[in-house]
Amino acid sequence: MPSIHDHITGHLDPSGRGLLPGGDELPDAQIDHRRGGGLIPWSDGTALTHHPADVTTDLPALVAAAVTGGDHEPLYTALCEREVLAELDEVLAGVRALDLAGPVHDLGRRLATESEHRAPVKFGIALLGLGSDSGDVEVLLRLGRHEEFTLFAFAAVEATQADPEPALLALADGVEGWGRIGVVERLGDQTGPRLREWLLRGGFRNTVQDGYLAHRAATVGGLVPALSVPEVDDELLDAAADILCALIEGGPAEDIDDYADAPIALSLLVGHLTRRAHGLRHFVATARVDEFLAGPDWDRRYAAGWDLTRHDTLVRGCRDLMAEPRWRDLTLADLDSTDDRTFHDACYAAAVLGIDRFPATMRRVRTDATPADWAGLLAQATEERLPDILDIASDVLPLADLGTGPDDIAGIGARWTDHAVLDVVVTALREFPGQGVEFVLTSLRCPVVRNRVMAVRTLTGWGPESWQPDVQSALRSAVAAEPDPTVRESMAQLLTH
Known part of the structure; x- marks a missing residue:
């Protein structure tokens, strides 16, 4: 060895x-x-x-x-x-x-x-x-x-x-996941200029979630000074937009309300975007800022330092930029992109602009789609669209291989994406009682405990009145084979209804 x-x-x-x-x-x-x-x-x-x-x-x-x-x-x-x-x-x-x-x-x-x-x-x-x-x-x-x-x-x-x-x-640059997060979290106020510049221009990006390092990039990296110039280059503009959007999204670390310079930084960003926005990611950044500005909790923010005049000015700036007609054509073009970031930006823009993104999402999931792509597709599901979605899912997912029983976990690593997609499908089916039963029953037999839990939740949401005849027998078999006592109890409770 x-x-x-x-x-x-x-x-x-x-x-x-x-x-x-x-x-x-x-x-x-x-x-x-x-x-x-x-x-x-x-x-x-x-x-x-x-x-x-x-x-x-x-x-x-x-x-x-x-x-x-x-x-x-x-x-x-x-x-x-x-x-x-x-x-x-x-x-x-x-x-x-x-x-x-x-x-x-x-x-x-x-x-x-x-x-x-x-x-x-x-x-x-x-x-x-x-x-x-x-x-x-x-x-x-x-x-x-x-x-x-x-x-x-x-x-x-x-x-x-x-x-x-x-x-x-x-x-720090040699790693992209938790290692990078750990290094950046240890950078303090005495961090040298090269590390600050690296952090500000993209070092905050990681494979876990950008929100972990966005606040460090804004503060240690010096976002406001960097934006306080008449012109910025594309790399800095894109990085600034990603940092502030990650702070707005919030999550695992400090968010936009923990960033004392947020009002100034957002004003500077929107000013630069107004003068030189040229890609759909700039529209998406503007729309996310607008969504934040239109959201709740503004009385608290006014008390914490925001002022009404700046807020109103930012709203007008975002709305004026978003109203420009060029964004529609850019969105339609990027909905055909094979690049993940570009396609997801186009989907977000389409939702904001009222463009139907369902045909483009259907085209995408026919190929090498991610669980996130499937989640985006099923978020658009209706009674009329669901049969077509399930037809594609049947073609893509190897249902016979996925439902191999709770004790058979051989090869699970290679099929993990399929199990994640099945989880997305079964979760969405809760809103459509009685439809897609083969996916739910496959999930009930899966070696991945989350799949089995989602199957139970979907069957619970449907209620026994929507079950097909084979659901009862499948549940009895699942109870007999279930290794997890909590999941087994929830399955057994379903049979008592």
């Missing part, structure tokens, strides 16, 4: 961001505490015999034994078995007191680059953070490309580099 470092190195995406397919799945395995022994190898093949009963609790002493006597086995075993990371600061303080900086650094590098288990790798990174060897940066950046290790690499870079900004920028 390769070391974790070698595994990540072999999967570095040449683009400089993220990992190639297969890179996220680390090669280590959980240690089986139920067995009396086992092997915990270094990547060079040295076998370290695992004896749980002999593990000491004094990690600094284990580090000292490793670097002075060469006895690595107890340390490696302890790192794999204990929740070392929960007490890391205390342990590192004890390691510093050993006054063995050089040997400790060498141990840290070996743990970071040769270990086959993630906990020793993390501890090795932490030991590298006690020194200042410039040669460690490349190792830290490589390991940091896997989001399991990004924050450990961040702490080590920040602690050891006289000018950490270039490495921190490379680290």
Whole structure:
């Protein structure tokens, strides 16, 4: 088995961001505490015999034994078995007191680059953070490309580099999910200009949800100063629109009402859009701002610093821009786009402008559609449209394969998107009693518990009077096979009605 470092190195995406397919799945395995022994190898093949009963609790002493006597086995075993990371600061303080900086650094590098288990790798990174060897940066950046290790690499870079900004920028830009979120959340008011510029112009975007970092981008990134110029470039204009729309949408972190400069920032954004909006994403941004301005809670906002004059001026600016006739043609053109962002922007614009987007959405789901595409289609479902929607769903979804029973989860990873689409369809069918029964019964037999829960909810919403004859027997079979006691009880309750 390769070391974790070698595994990540072999999967570095040449683009400089993220990992190639297969890179996220680390090669280590959980240690089986139920067995009396086992092997915990270094990547060079040295076998370290695992004896749980002999593990000491004094990690600094284990580090000292490793670097002075060469006895690595107890340390490696302890790192794999204990929740070392929960007490890391205390342990590192004890390691510093050993006054063995050089040997400790060498141990840290070996743990970071040769270990086959993630906990020793993390501890090795932490030991590298006690020194200042410039040669460690490349190792830290490589390991940091896997989001399991990004924050450990961040702490080590920040602690050891006289000018950490270039490495921190490379680290943050090299990941796109929770690793990026964690790095950006740790950027403070002393963040350097390159990181601020990166954050403002797109570093806030991530694969989880932009709302996690939008407030940091607006504040740490300096959104208002950046917009307080006569002209801005397209990259900054698009980023500013995305930041403010994410704040308006709200969600997991600070939202628009937590951003003290929101009135100024929105005024500046709408001013720039009024002068130079040219793409449909600019219309969408304007419409989202308008939706916010027309929403509730304005008495509270006036009390918190907004003023009525600015509010009214913004509303007029948005409405005037949205009334321009060019947006209709752009929307119709972009409804045929195969690009996800462009198509979804066009769908939003179509809803605002009163354009029927149903034909375009139907065309899209016939190909490689996402669960979000299906949700958008079913949001437009009517009694007349539903049969056509279900015909396409029958062609797209392998119903016979999806309903394999609660105990058969083989291959579920490869079919996860299909299960998500089935979930969307069954959820929407609650509004159409008695229709699409084959989808509901398939969902009732699925290995994914959420599918079964949604089937029960839809059948509950329909009521027994809308059930076809085979629903009762399918429910009885589902109750007998259901492994989850809560779901089983809800199924059984349906049979009593």
